[in-house]
Amino acid sequence: MRYFIQFSYFGKAYHGWQNQPNAITVQEVLEKALSTLLRQTIEVVGAGRTDTGVHAREMFAHFNTEKIEDEAELVYRLNAFLPEDIAVQQLYPMVPEAHARFDAFERTYEYWVVPEKSPFYADLAHFVKYPLDIEQMNKAAAYLLEHSDFECFSKSNTDVKTYRCDVRHALWEEKEDKLVFTITADRFLRNMVRAIVGTLLDVGMGKMTPEEIKAIIASKNRSEAGVSVPAKGLYLTKVLYPKEIFDEQK
Structure with a gap:
């Protein structure tokens, strides 16, 4: 069974x-x-x-x-x-x-960023000491929903057959004492979320404009995107399945 x-x-x-x-x-x-x-x-x-x-x-x-x-x-x-x-x-x-x-058709991740060093978030979130422009980061994140090939954010030498992902939601929000990035897609590539977050943080720090995200995606080149942020701030938060597969086998 x-x-x-x-x-x-x-x-x-x-x-x-x-x-x-x-x-x-x-x-x-x-x-x-x-x-x-x-x-x-x-x-x-x-x-x-x-x-x-x-x-x-x-x-x-x-x-x-x-x-x-x-x-x-x-x-x-x-x-x-x-x-x-x-x-x-x-x-x-x-x-x-x-x-x-x-059978999983949708997955959601969160990434946590904190603006100051905290012993309570040492293993839970990524500390970024520079001010971040959330509006610009969300403008850049919105471009992710317009594309489907995310090779530029994939770990090199991976064994996937396709780099296509259907990103359905990508948003930065301030939640209590941290900044949370939530992203939902049908599937994710290895290292994809951490590379996306690193790139969006570059936008937030003014190192690039939101529009440059489009050129990075078009390049299909991992070296064009930002560095991958630490794993400790990343959480798989939701996996969705069709309701019909949960019919109990009696």
């Missing part, structure tokens, strides 16, 4: 989501916990992969096993077994063909 598992994690201690040789990852820890409690080898497939140090407030994965009689009890036992920086929220019985990665 197939299950979706909803969970969250604080990424500081992990080399991203996906299993790697000689490096601890969230996938490895979650698979070990499920395999131990279900007493069989469990492999999980995530909704996507996050890079080293990136956090997830909402993440999904799927796995196959025999019918779980008490899902709430397994969630409780998983949370007792897992380290404090990974938490499971819920298990969903799924139709057999449901796929955590391929």
Whole structure:
């Protein structure tokens, strides 16, 4: 039987989501916990992969096993077994063909920036000491919605077949004591959000105009865009699926 598992994690201690040789990852820890409690080898497939140090407030994965009689009890036992920086929220019985990665049609990330050094945000946000023009940054961000090829913001030597992404929302907002950039798309390239944020911060600091974003995108050249900001300020916050795949398999 197939299950979706909803969970969250604080990424500081992990080399991203996906299993790697000689490096601890969230996938490895979650698979070990499920395999131990279900007493069989469990492999999980995530909704996507996050890079080293990136956090997830909402993440999904799927796995196959025999019918779980008490899902709430397994969630409780998983949370007792897992380290404090990974938490499971819920298990969903799924139709057999449901796929955590391929069925996800929209993903949302946030990036947090703080204007002054703070011990409380040391592992949670990126400190930028220079004044930022939010209006100009949002003008530049709006151009992202007019384009679909984002090779200029992609990590080099990646194995993707296409650099096309449908960016549906991109906005900077002041929220309490931090500045938050929210971006939503059907998919993201490796390092894409961090490269976009670095470029938009250059706009905010007056190093380039909002209109220069269009030329950077057209160049398809990563070296034309800004530097990637640190992973610690990046959060996967939402993954959306069609409602019909959540029909329970009785």
